[in-house]
Each structure stands twice: as C-alpha cells, then as structure tokens.
Amino acid sequence: MSAFPVLHHHLLFLRPRLHVSLRPLSPRLLRRRLLFSAASAQCCSSSSSFSSTAPRDDIDEVAEPPGFPPPPESGRETQQLIDVNPPRGTRDFPPEDMRLRNWLFQQFREVSRILSFEEVDFPVLESEALFIRKAGEEITQQLYNFEDKGGRRVVLRPEITPSLARLVIKQGKSVSLPLKWFTIGQCWRYERMTRGRRREHYQWNMDMIGVPRVRAEAELVNAIVLLFERLGITSSDVGIRVSSRKVLQAVLQMYAIPECLFAEVCVIVDKLGKITKEEVEKELMSAGVTSEAVKGIVEVLSLASLDKLEAVLGADVEAIADLKKLFSLAEHYGYSQWITFDASVVRGLAYYTGIVFEAFDREGKLRAICGGGRYDQLLSTFGSDDIPACGFGFGDAVIVELLKEKGLLPDLGRQVDDIVFPLDEELEGQASMVASALRRKGHSVDLVEDKRLKWVFKHAERVNASRLILVGNSEWQRGMVRVKVLSTREEYETKIDELS
Numbered sequence: 161m162s163a164f165p166v167l168h169h170h171l172l173f174l175r176p177r178l179h180v181s182l183r184p185l186s187p188r189l190l191r192r193r194l195l196f197s198a199a200s201a202q203c204c205s206s207s208s209s210f211s212s213t214a215p216r217d218d219i220d221e222v223a224e225p226p227g228f229p230p231p232p233e234s235g236r237e238t239q240q241l242i243d244v245n246p247p248r249g250t251r252d253f254p255p256e257d258m259r260l261r262n263w264l265f266q267q268f269r270e271v272s273r274i275l276s277f278e279e280v281d282f283p284v285l286e287s288e289a290l291f292i293r294k295a296g297e298e299i300t301q302q303l304y305n306f307e308d309k310g311g312r313r314v315v316l317r318p319e320i321t322p323s324l325a326r327l328v329i330k331q332g333k334s335v336s337l338p339l340k341w342f343t344i345g346q347c348w349r350y351e352r353m354t355r356g357r358r359r360e361h362y363q364w365n366m367d368m369i370g371v372p373r374v375r376a377e378a379e380l381v382n383a384i385v386l387l388f389e390r391l392g393i394t395s396s397d398v399g400i401r402v403s404s405r406k407v408l409q410a411v412l413q414m415y416a417i418p419e420c421l422f423a424e425v426c427v428i429v430d431k432l433g434k435i436t437k438e439e440v441e442k443e444l445m446s447a448g449v450t451s452e453a454v455k456g457i458v459e460v461l462s463l464a465s466l467d468k469l470e471a472v473l474g475a476d477v478e479a480i481a482d483l484k485k486l487f488s489l490a491e492h493y494g495y496s497q498w499i500t501f502d503a504s505v506v507r508g509l510a511y512y513t514g515i516v517f518e519a520f521d522r523e524g525k526l527r528a529i530c531g532g533g534r535y536d537q538l539l540s541t542f543g544s545d546d547i548p549a550c551g552f553g554f555g556d557a558v559i560v561e562l563l564k565e566k567g568l569l570p571d572l573g574r575q576v577d578d579i580v581f582p583l584d585e586e587l588e589g590q591a592s593m594v595a596s597a598l599r600r601k602g603h604s605v606d607l608v609e610d611k612r613l614k615w616v617f618k619h620a621e622r623v624n625a626s627r628l629i630l631v632g633n634s635e636w637q638r639g640m641v642r643v644k645v646l647s648t649r650e651e652y653e654t655k656i657d658e659l660s
Contacts, residue, residue, distance in 0.1 A: 247359075248353075248359070249358050249360065250359060251360070256572070260569070261362070263570060264556055264560070265344050265364075267390055267391065268387070268554070269344070270390070271386050271390065272342040272364075275379065275382070275383050276340060277342040278341055278342070279342055279343060279344075280327065280342070282320065282323035282324070282326075282327060282343065283323075284345065284346055284348075285317075286314065286315055286316075286317045286326075287314060288303070288314055289313070290315075290317075290322040291303060291315055291319075298351075298508060299318050299349065299508070299509065302318060302350045302351045303316075303349075304318075304349075304350055316348035317345075317347055317348065318347055318348060319347055320343060320347065320363060321365065321367070321511070321538070321551060321553070322538070324367055325538050325542060328369055328547065328549075329539060337370025337547070338368055338369060338371045339367075339368070339369040340366075340367075340368055341366075341367050342364065342367070343365050344364050346360060346361070346362050347360065347362075348360050354527070356526050356527055356560075357527060357557065357558075361555045361556055361557045363553045363554065364554040364556075365553050365554070366552060366554075367549060367551030367552075368550050370547055370549075371548060371550065374485040374486050374489065375489070376534070376548075377486055377517070377550055378486060378489040380532060380550060380551065380552050381400060381490070381493075381495065381517060382493050382495060383552075384400065384530060384552065384554070385400075385495040385498050388519075391563060391568060392566070392568045393562065393563075393566065393568065395497045397521065397562070397566060398519055398522065398529065398562075399499070399519070399522055400498050400499045400500070400517055400519045400520075401500055401501075401502040401505045401517060401518055401519075401520060402483065402486060402487075402500065402501055402502065402505065402515065402517045403483070403502055403503050403504070403506065404483055404515045404516065405426060405506060405507075405512050405513055405514055405533070405534075406477070406478050406479035407469065407503055408422070408425065408426060408429065408457065408460075408506060409479070410473050410478075411453070411457050411460050412449075412453065412457075414453075414473075415450060415452060415453035417450070421449065423510040424447050424510075425444065425447065425457070426512070427508060427510055428443045428447060429444075429506050430506050430507060431443070432461065433504075441458065460472060460503055461503050462503070464500070464501065464502055464503070466501045469483075469501070469503060479514075482514060482515055486499075487499070505518055507531055507532075507533055509535075511537065511541065512533045512534065513534055513536045513537050514533065514534030515550075516532070517531065517552070518530065518531035518532075519531070521565075525565065526561055528558070529555075530553060531552060532553060533550065534548075534549070535551070536548045573623075574622070576604050576606050576620075576623045576626070577603040577604040577626050577627065578595075578603050578604070578606070578627045578628075578629055579605070579607075579616065579620050579623075579628050579629065580594050580598070580606070580607050580608070581611075581628065581629070582609060582631045583630055583631060583632040587633065587636060588609055590636055591607060591609070591631045592607065593656075594641060594656065595607040597656075598629075598659065601660060606619075606623065616628065626645070626646060627644065628644040629641055629642070630643075630644070640654065640655055641656055641659060643659070
C-alpha cells in the first residue's frame, strides 16, 4: 500500500467558531494536504482519511463533506447558469417592448393633460396597513407582503388608490379642493395568471378628490372613452357597464339587512361570473343574509334596464337619481353609445360607495379592461375626515391584448435621426465633433466606428435612420462632410457649421 493516502473527501476537526466552508478544495490546497499527509504517514499507520490528531493550527480551509463533487481540473470553480427568465408572472422590457410601453403611457398622459389632471407618484413599497381590510376582499389574499429589516410590515402595493388617499391626508389643508390627479405606477398581486392578468402590471389611475356630484364620474368616463378613441377602439369593440353600490344598499334596506354587512355583501356579489350563482348565494347566507334577501339581491342584479330597476326600487331611491344624471351627462358629452346599465356591476373593492363602472370587450374574450367608481368614505378608514372622491384604474396588460386582437398595435420601430461614420480611423475625433454638435441641437445620433460601410448602410435601415453623415479626409480638409438622405437616396456635401 502506498504511503500516501488516497484523498477523496476529508473530515476535519475544527477550532471553536471556525467558519465552515463547503467549497471544493483547490488543486493548490490538495497538494498541501498530500504533503501534510505524507509527513503524518511517517509516524502514523496508513489511513484513507485524516487523523483526528492532525495539527489544528495548520488548518486554514475546510474540505467538502462526503458526496461533494470533486473540484474541476482547471482549478476554477464552475457556476451553474442562472435561470434567465424573470420571476413567474413578471416581465422584462427589451427595447421593442419598452417602445410600446412608452407609447401607451404617453397616451395615458396625453388624455390626462387634455382633462387638466396633474401627475403624482407614490412609492411601490407601502405600509401593509393601507391594504389590510376586513371585508374579505380577494386582494388581501394576494399581497406581496413581508417584514423589513426594521421590523415594519410592508407590502408591494397591489393597487394605487390607498396610496393616493394617504397623500391626500398628508397634504391636508396645504392643497385646495378639488384635486385632479393621475399617476402611472406598477402594482403587484400574487394571483392566478390568465390572458391579460399577471402578477405585476402597470396601471393608469385618474382620481378626482372633493367633487361630490356625478359630474366627477362623467368626467372620468369621458377620459376612458377619449383614450379608446385615440387608440382606434370603437364603441362596437368596447362597452362600459355602469351601476351603483347604492342599488345593492337599497335592496339590503328593503330586507332589513344590517348596514355592517354591506361591504362584505358587495365583495361576495362581485364574484358572480367567477363562481356559480349557487356558490354566491351560499356565501351570502354564510355572511348572515337571509334566504329571502338573497333571492331579492339575485333578482335585482339580473336587471339590465334602469326603468326596470326604478320599478323595483322606486323613483325616490338615490341610486336611480345618480344613474339617470350620469346617462343624461353622457348624452351631452357624446359617449352615450359606450355606456350601458348593468346592475350586476359592483366592483370587488370594499371601499366603493356609489356609482361603479367597468369597461369590457364586447366579444367577451378578455377580463375587465378598466374599472372604478366613487369612494366617499375611504379616508375615514385611515383616521381622517372623509372627502368625496372618485377614480378609476386602467391596466396596461388587457388593453395591449385588445389592441393585438384588433390589429391596432402601432409600428414602433427604432428611430434615429443621424448616423455619423468616419471613413478613416484617424478621423474618429472629427466624427465625435460632428456627433456632439448635432446632439447639442437635439438630434438623435448614433456614432458608428470600426465597421465596414456595407454594415453601416444595413444598420441605418434597421434603426430607421433619416441621414447618414460620412466624415472623409478630402471633405474634412475642405470643412465639409458628406450627407446621404436615406429615404430619397439624395446625397450632398455641406459645411460642418451648416449641418442641422
């Protein structure tokens, strides 16, 4: 038997508090172990492992446990390639997708500008308390929530309205009402993914704070319609269902159902279409609603005519007056063909108190495109005085699916004004001067070097460049550059200081 032990794996006794590393031994350290073992073998019997009495002061690294793979022969640790996909339910935005996102956000911003709204923003990370409510909302079960290193409960916001309410309370009397604010922000929900539904999305919110009358809802619906029209979507493609939480409130009052059950009943009723009618009825009864009231609720929610609703509830019900006013205003705004009454619309968030609405594709292939309503009592849930408020949220995912479906996605290729290319290596500095001068004038300029001219022409086509500016020796000596207009193939020389 050889005097040198065969070293596959090593178990070493450690000094107290010595850090245990499970890294494979490097070839250098393996050689060191062999020399140490050879010396030990002179006074110890041959062994296939280190002696427990080995001098501990010589231990500066700990070997792998049994079963650990041997180190690579190259002496460099191998690393497994990471999963290059983003976390499930999230997205990357390579340049072509970023162009589409920026274009859509610009449509959001332009409509907001037209209606004289101001842009605001909030942190994506919020206090968990903003979003924990007790009405059994689905959203509270979908939170990305955790405790931060300071022991605070925080959440990646699942929606934006509570953040807006927080800022309104924070601003207090330093702002004058009404407020007309909009934002475009990212929201996170750990939910089952379907077409147009991800675990993160961007959302356009428009909110009016301090307007108690139905005029606020009419303005917000007008904003939604204006956006659809800008995108090329018509009322034949999309409709907006309208109802009021006060309808359900009136039904509960008819059957003497306690007011404290109102928010929970709304959340349950919003599940119609997601679960069966029988399951909804069962949940309502479990919440404390009588079987007679459940029957009345289901009957009213099936109504699709404002006249029929009035016949059931009476003309003096506040919900009827509000809805009639909205439909009257819709005639004046010119979007009456977009909206329809549907008593089953209640929206799933507990804080809505009045008119609610949601946009849908008429073919029924997609989930709700956007939705919103009045939330006059949200601020008091955060300890402040209530202020009348109304708003909507409009996500980026469903609308993009609809635009794809209708063939309305714009062609958003890369756009570059000028490509500057030095024909000789020694002209790199001069080409930089030309590119810098054009950029100061606001041009988008791509400075290309170390390429063949054939490649430059192909690159210009790929990026939809308007001009190719060639910096050559003979032209530069005369204070000129050569310009090629790529759309017309026109070619000419111009003075450097006249280049614009």
